[in-house]
Amino acid sequence: MDALDVARWQFGVTTVYHFLFVPLTIGLSILVAILQTLWHRTGQERYLKLTKFYGKLFLINFAMGVVTGIVQEFQFGMNWSDYSRFVGDIFGAPLAIEALVAFFLESTFIGLWIFGWDRLPKRLHLAAIWAAAIGTNLSAYFILAANSFMQHPVGYRVNPSTGRAELTDFFAVLTNKVALITFPHTLSGAFLVAGSLIVAVGLWHVFRNRDSADTDAYRFATKFGSWVVLISSALVLFTGDIQGKIMTDVQPMKMAAAEALYTTESPASFSVLTVGSLDGSREVFAIKIPYLLSFLGTGDPNGTVHGINDLQTQYAAQYGAGSYTPIIPVTYWSFRFMIGLGLAAAAIALIVLWSQRKGRTPRSRWLLRAGLVMPLLPLLANSFGWIFTEMGRQPWIVFGEMLTRNGVSRTVSLAEVLTSFTAFTLIYATLAVIEFKLLVRYAKAGVPDVTPAPVDDDTDDAERPLAFAY
Template sequence: MELDVVALSRLQFALTALYHFLFVPLTIGLSILLAIMETVYVMTGRVIWRQMTKFWGVLFGINFAIGVSTGLVMEFQFGMNWSYYSHYVGDIFGAPLAIEGLMAFFLEATFVGLFFFGWDKLSKLGHLAATWAVALGSNFSALWILIANGWMQNPVGASFNPQTMRMEVNDFFAVLFNPVAQAKFVHTVSAGYVTASIFVLGVSAWYLLKGRHLELAKRSMTVAASFGLAASLSVVVLGDESGYLSTEHQKMKLASIEAMWKTEPAPAAFTAFGFPDQAARETHYAVHIPWVMGLIGTRSLTTEIPGIEDLVKRAEGRIRNGVEAYDALQTIRASAAPGAIPAEAQAAFEAGGHDLGYALLLKRYVDDPRQATDEQIAKAAADTIPHVPTLFWTFRIMVGLGIFFIALTATFFYLSARHRLDRYPLLLKLAVVAIPLPWIAAECGWIVAEVGRQPWIIEGVLPTAAAVSDLGAFTVLLTILGFTAIYTVLFIVEMGLMLHAIKKGPAPDPEPQAELAPYALAPAE
C-alpha cells in the first residue's frame, strides 16, 4: 500500500495534539480552582483550605509536568513536518507562539516553583499572588495558542505578497482581536474549567464513598459544583457564539456538522439524529427539530444557511477565479522588476487574489492549475467537503456531554446548598464514573474544529496538502510510532502518579503556631 505523506503528517500532528490535550484542560481548570481555594484560606485563615490547596496542587503539578513535556514536540513539528506552512505564514503564526513562550509559559513556569516551595518562605499574600500568577499564566498560554489557531480558522489582518510568495501581517490588532480566536479562547478555557470541576467532584465523591478525608472532600465538592455549574453554562453560551461565527467564516464546517446537504428554507431545522451518507449526499433516518439551527446559526428567522451542495458550487466558481489569479501571479513573478509588472496582471491578481488558495486545491490533480480540466476542477470543489459523519457525531457527543455536565453540577450544587452531599451514594458513584467524560467532550471539540477546517490548513488560503515538508513517508511513519510509544508511556506514568497521590490523600498540614493560636486558645463555652 502506498503511504501518503500528507495523511501521515496529519495523523502525526493529530495524535500528538490529542495526547497533549489530555493534560491541557485539567491544568487550565485546576490552576483557577487552586487560586480560589487559597483565596478562601487567606480570607478565613482556616487550615483546611490550605490543606485542600496543597493536595489538589500535587495533582496539578503532576499534570502540568507531563503537559509541558508533550507540548514541546508540537511546536517543533511546524518546522519538521509542515515546513512550507511555516514559510508561508511564519510572519503571522510565529508571533503568537513566541509571545506565548515569553509572556505566558515563562510566567507560569516561574511561579509554579514558588507555589510548591514557597509555602513557608512567602507571606500568605505573597504566596497567593504566586498562585494567581500560575493561574493567569496557564490561561494566557491558552489565549496565545488559540489566537494562532483562530487565525488558521479565520485568516484576518494579513495579505499575500506576490514578491515574497508569503502571507505577511498588515494589521496585528486584527489578528489579536480576531472574533473566531476570542470565541475559541473563552470556549476552550471554559471547557478546561468544566474538566477540572468534574475531576475534583469525582475524586471528592470517591473519598465520601470510602469515608475518608470527609471535611476536605465536602468543601472541595462545594467549590467544584459551584464553579463547574457556572463553567458548564458558559460553555453552552460560548459554543453558541462559535456556531454563529461559523455561519459567517466557515460555512462548510457548519453545514457538515448538520449534514445539511441542500439549502433549506429559513429558518433551518436542527438534525438531532441521523446517519449521514457522504457518498449519496443524504442523511438517513434524520430527526429534525424545526427552526433551531436557523436560530443558532443566524440568530434570525429569515436568513438562510447554505447547504453543502450549494457551497461546492460556490467553491467551483472560486477555483476558476483563483486560476485566473494564479495566472496573473505567474506573470507578476516573471517580471524583471516591480515597475515592469503589466497593469493587466496586477489588476487581475488584485481582483482574484483572495481566491488564490482555491486554485492551489488543484495541485492535487495537476502541477499547473491553469492546465486543469473541468473534471479536475469539479473534483477539487468536492474536496472542500470535510468528512461529514465524523463532524456530525463528534459534535453531538460533545453537546450531549455538555448538557450532562450542567445537570450533574447543578445537582451537586443543590445538594451542597442543602448539606446533603453524602446522602446519595448512587449520585456519588455517578460523579466518580463521570471523571473521564470531560476529556471525551474536549477531544470531540478539537476534532470538530480541526476536521471541519479540512481540506484547509489555513481556511481558504492554503490547502493542507500543499503545506507539508518534503519528507519520506517511511520517516514520518517511524516518528508516528515513536511518538505514540513515548506518549503512551508518559500517559501511563501520569495515571500511575495521579492514582497514587489520590489513594494516599492529603498530607497533614499544621499551621505555624502563631496562626493556630487564635483557634487553639479559644475558651470553651
C-alpha cells in the same frame, strides 16, 4: 497511504493527546488559586488542605502538559515546513510571545509557589499562584490567536514575489473575532473539566471516609466543584452559541458539515440523531428540532443556512476545481459528542448537589460510579470539540489561502514520518500510564496533614534546603 496522510495522523494524535492535559491545567490553576484565596481570607484549615491537595494534582498535570506540548513545535519544522515557510511570519509571532512572556510568567511563579510555602509572606505566596494562573491563561490566548488565524486569516498580505504571507497588523491577529470568542469558550470548557475532577475526587473520599476529620473538606470540594461545573456549562453554551454564529459567517461549510446539510434551507432544523448513509446524504430516520440550526447559525429562527452542495459549487468557482467538503461523519458526530458529553457532566453535577442538600451525605453507589466517570465526559467533549474545529476546516490548513496537502514537507519520506509517528505514539502511551498512576495515587492519598512541623531554632533558615511543601 502517503507522507501527507501519516503526517496528518501524527499531528492529530499528538495534538489531541496534548490537549487532554491543557484544559485541566487551565482550569485547576484558577481553582487552586481560589481555594488558597479562601484560606488566606478565612484562615480555615480545610481550604489550606484542599489547596495543597488539588495543587499537587495540578502540578502533575502541568508537568505532563509541558512535556507533550514541546513536540507540537517540532512538527511545524519536521512535517509541515511548507506551511511554516508560508505563514511563519504570522503564526510564529503569537507563539513567540506565548513562550517568552506567558510561559515564562507561569513557569517562574509556579516555581515560587512550589518552594515558597512557609518561606514567602502569605500575600506574596498567594500572588505567586495567581500570577502563574494568569500566565497559564495568557498562554492559552496566544495559542488560540495563532490557531484562529488558520480559521479566519486577518492582518496579513501575501507577497507575490516570495509567495509568503506577511504580517501587516499584529493587533488584528490578536483581536481576531474568532480568537475573541474561542478563548472564553475554551476557558469555560477547561473549568468544566477541572470542576469535574474536583467533584470526582471529593465524592470518592466522601464515600470512603464518612467519619473522617477531613470529611467536611471533601464535602465542600464536591459542592465547590459541582457549582463550577454548572456555571461553566452555562458559559460553554453561551459562548458556543456566539461561536456558532461567527463560524457560520467565516466558515459556512463547517456549519453545514456539522449538520450534514447538503441543500440550502430556510429555516433549517437541527438533527439530534440521524439514521441513513454514513455521509448523511441519504436520510432514513431522524429526530430533528425545527428552526434550531437556523438560530445557531444566524440568530434568526428563520435564517438561511447554506448547504454543502451550494458551498462546494461556490468554492470550486472561487478557488479552483477540487473537493472543499470535510469528512461529514467526523464533523457530524464530533459536534454531537461535544455537546452531549458536556451536558452529561452538568447533569451529574446537579445530582451531586441535590444529594447533599440540607447536609445530607450521598449514599448511592450509582452516583459514585457516575462521579468517577465524570471527569472523562468533559475531557472527551473538549477533544471532540477540537476534532470538529480542525477537521471541519479541511481541506484548508489556512482557510482560503493554503490547502493542507500543500503545507506538508516536500522532502520528508513516508518511512521517516512513520518512524516519528510510531516513536511519539509509544512515548505518549508510556506517559499516559505514568500520568494516570500518579493522579490516582495522589488522589487516593487524600488531603495532606498541614500541622506545622517543629522548627529547630539553632538552624539558620537560609541553610534549610528547598523542598516541595506537600
